[in-house]
Amino acid sequence: MRPSLRRLAFIACVVLLALLPLAWPDPYLLSVLASCGIFVVAAISLNLLLGYTGQLSLGHAAFFGIGAYTSALLSLGFDVDLGVGTLVVAPKPVWLAFCAGMAVAGLAGWLLGKLAFRVRGAYFVIVTVSFAQVMRMVALNWVDLTEGPMALNAIPSLTFWLPGRGVIELVSKAATYWLVLAVGVAAYLVVARLVGSRLGRAMIALRENETLARSIGIRVTHYLTLASVVSAAIAGAAGGLYAHTVRIIDPDVFLFIYTITMVIMVIAGGKGTLAGPVVGGLIFGLLPEALRGALAPELQWMLYGALMILIVVFLPKGIVPALAALARRGPVRTAHGTQTDAQAAAAGPAARPARTEEAAP
Amino acid sequence: MWNSPRILAAFALAVVLPAAALAQDTIKIGISEPLTGPVAASGTYVTDGARVAADLINSQGGVLGRKLELVIEDNKSNPREAVNSAEKLILKDKVPVMMGAWGSTFTLAVMPKLVEYGVPLLVETASSGKITTAGNPWVFRISPTSQMEAQAFGKQLASFSPAIKKVDFLSVNNDWGLGAATEFKKMLAEHGIEVGRMETMAPDATDLSAQLAALKGSGSDTLIVTTGVEQLTLAIRQAAEQRLSQRIISTGGSFPEQLLATPGPKGYTSTHLVFFAPWALDRAQHPEVARQYADAWAAKKYPFPGLTEGFRGFDAILTIAEAIRVAGKAEPEAIRQALWQVKVKGVNGDIAFAKEGPAGKESGQNAPTIYVVQLKDGAVTVQ
């Protein structure tokens, strides 16, 4: 797609989504879409690590959870016995707590970057998984701070701060929907900007061939850590949104299954593309709603598992690149095992400079 | 004539519309339970109990001349889904009353929605004190809090021989286990009984050898265990293996059903606090109700072990049905007011609600009956 056309399509989508509550004010639908939107934001953040830097980080629920807990704790206020004395924090306005959640999650991203990027491949995967598990254990057992399994409840709902108007509390479903949409658009734009910049090109370079990138002087660990921080901060934002819309969180937000859900969304949609996590997020976020009542819960899960396998086997690049290839060239032969070659051939003649959404062959 | 699509459509409508009108003649009750996830077994049993009750009531003519219709949603053992399922039930299915959501965390997640939309909720299993002290007038709970259970047990302390002098705790590491340990510890302190070690275990832990070895030399005569049925079975078996000297007492209604078929070592005894003892229906406070429930359950070929949890759903539906009857109409506010006046003979015992929580915004709390049963060599006796 030509850049100007793509920009137009993006603006059109955003406008359409923004007008949805006015055209179809069903509160339940808006609630479902907002809930789905939060996961789309998380998927967008994971895509930055997974898709653009090529690092298979499976601990993403950690950042989501850290953002959620930080925002919740700051907005509720807490006191914790630190051994040397008691730290007492008064409740803060929600928008401030939300921003703090993003900051702390970003910090965690930096920490994980320092820890994990000393190793690669399978080791890296295991380290990231362990990181999330340790976070979960801390949330579970540091009862003094996090209430542990008793859960943090009565979390205040989202507020918005405008200069001049001050603090506005968001009560209606539509308002929540719009805020989630705004955060989603912001996340999309941040990632798009990052990917399109010099930083982004460096990340893609190291994804494609790390040794070569290193040899021409690209500071690999530096860029990876940067990606980790931004990715974690956006995931923290999603976590904050979650905490203030569901208004109760317990250590289960750190569970591996939530990371898996995000991974499914990114991979199915198309990692390394901007639209991929959005498409994947919408599909796998809304599928449970669509199947509600139609299929037994266990069968639903089996369906997701099967879908995941099928997409990885037949559309290894994801749905968005497959559709893009289709649009450009007509049906591409999808023989098992030769899919990637066919895709690469299709992408070859249409290859563009690094600003393009598809992976360079 | 039958070839004309318009006439065919009109004919079809003429058949369908009255049927639709008839279908509207049911009273819907919304149910949100964990049907998948780690606690799926319990959620399914409770839902089965509710189904048994609804069928029983419908076979006797229903409520206010209309049949009960259970609209069942899976909250997938997580609070976000609990909220989603509640909103779906209230906004799309327009249920006037709900039952749920099994776990304390799921129930707490749903509670703000009750105030937002004005729909009463019958809490059938959750034990956290927060639920009825949060100032939510739409919440009515029939299950006991850990505090109530502890107090009820306190009354029975003297009946144990050898006497209870020092107690250890082994609790599952969630709000239920930890809450129970706290409340029982408080109660024991009131009776001047010493508390030894307090150990915890992760909900999915199967190897409890470390905890049990730590408890082995503690010098206590009693070990109070609070956890689900599976882990309780493991704890008792492994405690017997490691030759723990403490007598084991379990709380919260869990009964190690599997030990009836495959008993532990000879002569080994364990005591259990349950809310329904299906092996001794005559000892229930209202044997006729208990028998009706057990027979209907068996008739639907539901598994016998599920009786000890299914009764919660059964009693909940009985209570809701009675409230609708008293209210005279299936409207949320009317049902809410009627719930304060109901007196139901349930499987567990008498059900009636007392005010609990901040003045002006009280929730309803029932004071259930607690039974003490002993398990030895595969046989159960009710104290």
Next chain:
Amino acid sequence: MDQLLQHWVNGMVLGATYALLGIGLTLIFGIMRVVNFAHGELYTLGAYVAYGFVSLLQLDFFSSLLMAAAAGFLFGALVERLLLRGRDLGSIDEVMLIMIGVMIIMQNAELLLWGGVAKLVPSPFAQEPLVFGSVAVSPIRLFVLAAALVLLVAFYFLIERSRLGMSMRATFQDKDAAKIVGVSVSRIYTLTFALGSGLAAVTGALLSPLFVVNPTMGDLASLKAFAIVILGGLGNLAGAALGGFALAMIEEFGAGYVSTAYRDALGFLVILLVMIARPQGLFAAKERVG
């Protein structure tokens, strides 16, 4: 302190089972480099096979162990041929995602088939524990320890001393060179995966009378197996075995003397510490990992 011996005995039994889990995963993760999230599901499969044969078909426990091993072996071979054959195993994320999909399908299929209620497999031995001084251990646990040690030794000889083992190690060191010398690479892949899966299944069956059998029992097993493999060093069988015992002792003594609450976290903390200090594992020779 008087419980020291009891903790040690518990740790040994647990360690043997962890070692088995570790070795099974070493074959698949360590040697094939497949991030097999479905490993725990093979463990669960073995346990359900044991339950099915013992409780439903009234077979004896020891035969059911063989059945479980066979079931795991065949299932592993099936998964490898259907889903992994011909795939570039270096493309880690694809393979990993396929295995996650397999895990989800298997777990929910089990939930559908057997229900969420845990099943008990009766122990083939008497329930009365054997008492040695202040230490009590049940006969089944001693059997598990013995069986695990036997399997460990058998696998050591298989991988390190037999021709098959040599072919396996050659294949994963250099696939093309192995092909040149006449090793049937695709058969080796299938065999390795099948062996690792079979071992996981037999471990599950072996442990089933000790614990309970439910659909989610594999989750923790999976994660701990990864911890063990990392601790011992990828591809290092002896390291995995030692890692298994090490993790078990850390957990047992950590839970006994430090805090039972953090018991499961210890495994993950260990992983993180090892990654920081010595990423190639405690027992492997130094190799480039990053």
